[in-house]
Amino acid sequence: MTYRIRAHHGMCFSFFSGKGYSGEFTENMWKMKEKLGQNPEVLLVCRTDDVCARCPNNREGICTSSEKVEAYDRRTLALCGLSENAVIRWDEFEGLVHEKIITSGRREHVCGDCEWNELCK
Numbered sequence: 001m002t003y004r005i006r007a008h009h010g011m012c013f014s015f016f017s018g019k020g021y022s023g024e025f026t027e028n029m030w031k032m033k034e035k036l037g038q039n040p041e042v043l044l045v046c047r048t049d050d051v052c053a054r055c056p057n058n059r060e061g062i063c064t065s066s067e068k069v070e071a072y073d074r075r076t077l078a079l080c081g082l083s084e085n086a087v088i089r090w091d092e093f094e095g096l097v098h099e100k101i102i103t104s105g106r107r108e109h110v111c112g113d114c115e116w117n118e119l120c121k
């Protein structure tokens with residue numbers, strides 16, 4: 001099984017602690033976190049994914065903040081040295097996100113204007 005994951009969600013999974021846009025969204029996040037914990041292949045995208053699938057902001061496949069979040073996705077990919085539609089094991093992607101973005105202090109450059117920013121400090 002290959003999961004579709006938009007690139008900036010690499011950060012969201014690192015900081016997720018049960019808060020989200022709705023109960024259904026949060027439940028899906030926990031399920032996805034468990035599945036990703038088994039280190040599956042993921043297809044990295046800059047559009048709606050398997051997390052967005054249960055989000056109330058997903059309107060017929062388009063995020064209501066699509067311009068902003070696509071910019072997060074593209075910055076994430078660039079800093080990790082990856083391309084859109086890359087297929088990679090989750091653990092490798094998560095490792096790159098940690099090394100290239102989170103521990104190197106670049107996270108706020110990627111998504112500092114996100115409404116959840118305070119949770120990720």
Ligand code: SF4
Nearest residue numbers: 052055057058063069
């Ligand atoms: S806010 Fe947008 S990018 Fe974030 S999970 Fe919802 S639909 Fe996806």
